[in-house]
Amino acid sequence: MARKPQYSPSRLGTYQTCPRQYWFQYIRKLPRRAWANQSFGNSLHRTLQQIHETGGPGKLEDGLTTLESAWTGAGYATREQEAEALLRGKDLLARYYADWSVQEGTPILLEKRLSAPYKDVMLLGIIDRVDRHADESLEIIDYKSGTMPETLRPATVQQLAIYHHLIQARLEETPRRHSIHYLSSNARISLPFTESSLQEVLEGAYETIRAIEGDQRYVPRVDRHCHFCDYARHCEAADEAPPREA
Helix, strand or coil, rough: CCCCCCEHHHHHHHHCCCCHHHHHHCCCCCCCCCHHHHHHHHHHHHHHHHHHHHCCCCCCHHHHHHHHCCCCCCCCCHHHHHHHHHHHHHHHHHHHHHCCCCCEEEEEEEEEEEEEECCEEEEEEEEEEEEEEECCCEEEEEEEEECCCCCHHHHHHHHHHHHHHHHHHCCCCCCCEEEEEEECCCCCEECCHHHHHHHHHEEEEEEHHHHHHHCCCCCCCCCCHHHHHHHHHCCHHHHHCCCCCC
């Protein structure tokens, strides 16, 4: 029996950003460079995972020690830049402890890799956290290290819809809340899905998968994101990108 194609939100998002970037990353499998902001976000993710695995926020001092042990310095240009980032991470963690330590449910899944079929493909993802609240409802929580945008990116909505599908398949329950926690803003926004809106997003993701499966050219999609692409030096179209925003 043929193995079903497997797609994660990040894989779909890469193609939706630029098919050529997808080709470099997933077809040619070229190595990616280390970015300081990715290391920063990964360090915070690991810290929050370890904090909640041990019973949730307790003493702030213990959380700061966890951050230091989970910290990675990959991608920082200088030791000074890394030290400033670590101080910023500690400040974000302190604000998280102050405002969210008594407002949480009980985590039942942390950094859990899940997969589930959707039509003739497999959707998969690593879910930061799923909480069980006092009323027995489920909340999906995804951490973002950046600031809260004015409007959610379509890729973020797609990610939450896929996570909903994965949790529903795994736990045979329907998550009630779908939340993004923006650590730099110390704020959380929840996206209400209806059955029809959820299905619309999943169908859009499926159409992207069908496009990937049939693509033989992977035409570049040139925009300002080219300036931050891991593969710009390999791409003949990167030089055509518009100037970076001031």
